[in-house]
Amino acid sequence: MRIASSAANGDLSRSRELWAAAAREAHELDIERARKMTPDERLAEGVDLVRIAAKLQAGQRAKFRTASA
Amino acid sequence: MRDDAEILRRLRDAQISFVVIGGWAVIAHGHVRFTKNINVIVADTPAVRRAVTAVLVAAGATRLGGDRLAVDQAMPDQGWQVDTEHGRIDVLLEGAAPLDFASIEKAAITAEIDGVSIRVAGLEHLAALKRIAARPHDLDDLCALEELHGAPIRRLDLPGIDAA
Numbered sequence: 001m002r003i004a005s006s007a008a009n010g011d012l013s014r015s016r017e018l019w020a021a022a023a024r025e026a027h028e029l030d031i032e033r034a035r036k037m038t039p040d041e042r043l044a045e046g047v048d049l050v051r052i053a054a055k056l057q058a059g060q061r062a063k064f065r066t067a068s069a
Numbered sequence: 070m071r072d073d074a075e076i077l078r079r080l081r082d083a084q085i086s087f088v089v090i091g092g093w094a095v096i097a098h099g100h101v102r103f104t105k106n107i108n109v110i111v112a113d114t115p116a117v118r119r120a121v122t123a124v125l126v127a128a129g130a131t132r133l134g135g136d137r138l139a140v141d142q143a144m145p146d147q148g149w150q151v152d153t154e155h156g157r158i159d160v161l162l163e164g165a166a167p168l169d170f171a172s173i174e175k176a177a178i179t180a181e182i183d184g185v186s187i188r189v190a191g192l193e194h195l196a197a198l199k200r201i202a203a204r205p206h207d208l209d210d211l212c213a214l215e216e217l218h219g220a221p222i223r224r225l226d227l228p229g230i231d232a233a
Contacts, residue, residue, distance in 0.1 A: 011229030015164030016201050018147045023202065026150040026159045029133045030105045033152055045071045045156075049103070052073055052182055053096050059181045060097055 071156035073107045074183035076128060080109070081185065083124045087111050088170070088177050089189045090198055091159070097180045097189045100213040106157030110190075112170035113162040118144040121160050128153035167225045168197060196222040201230055 034042065073093070080087050088111075089097070092104025111117050122144050130138040130151035138151060148161040163170035176191035190198065196214060199207040215222055 010165045012164050012227050013229035022147040022150055025133055029150055048071045053101055056096055056182050
């Protein structure tokens with residue numbers, strides 16, 4: 001069974017409101033989380049993010065090369 | 070420690086179908102930028118809502134203010150925005166077509182994060198989600214993606230948005 005709470009009327013305006021509310025809460029959570037971290041923890045998290053992003057990008061580039069070959 | 074792949078692995082292991090949107094999707098489409106969290110979109114069914122909540126509870130999820138998520142908590146219509154032991158994740162529920170889950174999943178591309186194969190929103194759906202969000206960084210993402218992939222990215226018709 002589908003709830004379709006945000007999609008029942010086939011209109012995306014309700015979804016836009018819900019997604020905007022989610023983004024606001026997410027932003028506040030990010031700020032609160034960052035405030036609790038030490039500078040070292042923030043740096044470690046940033047380094048980890050760059051590592052994951054680099055892997056994701058490398059995988060996508062490899063796929064692109066394969067598709068183009 | 071932040072480990073976005075682990076959160077995704079947990080969702081996958083729980084047989085939850087999801088598509089990655091947001092910053093990671095932008096990165097997967099070629100524009101590398103910072104992102105603080107991982108965003109996924111899921112189908113809006115009672116079973117999915119319950120399953121997602123269970124996975125997040127198992128990952129030690131807390132909400133804004135530090136309230137720990139409980140397995141019997143009903144997922145609100147805006148989804149969950151939580152901090153877990155592996156980092157931040159936002160789970161959004163699908164919208165109306167063309168941003169319903171089936172349409173987004175059908176057009177999704179496959180990528181891999183740390184050995185986890187994931188479905189990532191296709192360019193047109195990602196652009197539509199960015200157009201709806203319309204925050205400064207969303208518009209920056211749109212510009213960057215159009216530079217990379219050629220402008221304009223085909224615009225999906227968004228009922229209730231484009232006519233407004």
